[in-house]
Amino acid sequence: MMATKFKVLLVAATLVFACQLAAKEPLIFMNPEQEARYNELTLELRCLVCQNQNLADSDAPLAQDLRKEIYDMMQAGRSNEEIKTFMVDRYGDFVLYKPPVQGNTLALWLAPAVLLLLGGVVVVLIIRKRTRMFAEHKKESQ
Amino acid sequence: MIGRLLPIFLFVLLGILLAVGLKIADHKTEIPSPLIGKMLPEFSLPVLGQEDVIITQDDLIGEPFLLNVWASWCVTCRVEHPFIEQLAASGKLKVIGLNYRDEETDALAWLQHFGNPYAMNIADLPGRTAIDLGVYAAPESFLVDPAGRIVFKQIGAVTPEVIENEILPRVREMGSEQP
Numbered sequence: 001m002m003a004t005k006f007k008v009l010l011v012a013a014t015l016v017f018a019c020q021l022a023a024k025e026p027l028i029f030m031n032p033e034q035e036a037r038y039n040e041l042t043l044e045l046r047c048l049v050c051q052n053q054n055l056a057d058s059d060a061p062l063a064q065d066l067r068k069e070i071y072d073m074m075q076a077g078r079s080n081e082e083i084k085t086f087m088v089d090r091y092g093d094f095v096l097y098k099p100p101v102q103g104n105t106l107a108l109w110l111a112p113a114v115l116l117l118l119g120g121v122v123v124v125l126i127i128r129k130r131t132r133m134f135a136e137h138k139k140e141s142q
Numbered sequence: 143m144i145g146r147l148l149p150i151f152l153f154v155l156l157g158i159l160l161a162v163g164l165k166i167a168d169h170k171t172e173i174p175s176p177l178i179g180k181m182l183p184e185f186s187l188p189v190l191g192q193e194d195v196i197i198t199q200d201d202l203i204g205e206p207f208l209l210n211v212w213a214s215w216c217v218t219c220r221v222e223h224p225f226i227e228q229l230a231a232s233g234k235l236k237v238i239g240l241n242y243r244d245e246e247t248d249a250l251a252w253l254q255h256f257g258n259p260y261a262m263n264i265a266d267l268p269g270r271t272a273i274d275l276g277v278y279a280a281p282e283s284f285l286v287d288p289a290g291r292i293v294f295k296q297i298g299a300v301t302p303e304v305i306e307n308e309i310l311p312r313v314r315e316m317g318s319e320q321p
Contacts, residue, residue: 091173094173
């Protein structure tokens with residue numbers, strides 16, 4: 001009984017693994033650092049076809065082409081910045097999952113800080129009001 | 143008073159935000175091309191069906207033309223095909239085909255079946271030049287001026303409206319600028 005369960009689990013685990021590998025071509029890297037760089041880059045760049053997937057996860061033909069392109073550029077010794085510039089020159093800032101800080105993205109970058117600040121102000125105001133109410137209530141009951 | 147109006151104010155603000163979001167979502171899948179205003183990228187590709195005839199960007203530059211990216215597997219290409227044919231037949235603009243990520247036999251059969259309006263068809267079977275053009279789906283069409291600059295890009299089907307409102311006015315402008 002235990003053995004059967006284990007077998008089922010093993011098959012399931014293999015299947016999950018197979019799915020994750022589906023969108024990857026077998027590539028040979030010069031060193032582990034290069035492989036890590038490749039994985040990082042394909043995670044950060046958007047697949048233009050699916051648009052809500054990154055290049056690492058997508059199985060679209062264009063994503064395969066672009067992964068190959070990135071791999072070739074890395075083999076040619078190009079830096080991450082150069083590879084990103086290559087992509088932005090062709091597909092625009094949209095291709096970057098992490099948009100650069102510039103004029104038209106300022107709101108995007110600053111909004112979380114502004115909202116956090118606003119929330120903080122509201123919390124402080126509520127605490128002050130409650131403390132005052134509590135103090136008055138205490139005075140009245142005495 | 144202000145306390146009572148605040149929720150209404152916030153509600154209106156949220157409404158505006160969502161309305162703008164919906165409006166943007168209409169065109170969300172269309173990515174503005176950074177190539178507008180730039181020169182046609184360099185390439186060196188064979189003519190479809192004639193592997194030994196190599197075409198480069200310099201062979202095309204000199205007169206305005208529409209570079210239409212198509213493939214036999216592309217369904218929307220069939221939709222726009224009659225309009226591409228009309229445009230080419232009108233003689234108002236030269237249309238060059240860029241056969242994208244296709245099989246040569248399929249592409250040639252497609253042209254035989256649906257008709258061939260193209261002054262020339264360039265075969266980008268590996269899709270490498272299409273990457274330089276920032277193509278991410280077919281069909282896409284690039285309007286190129288006589289200097290070889292990309293002045294307009296249509297993502298998706300070229301319709302009669304696109305031809306009348308976007309493409310032909312720009313071609314007429316090019317004509318008036320020439321000495």
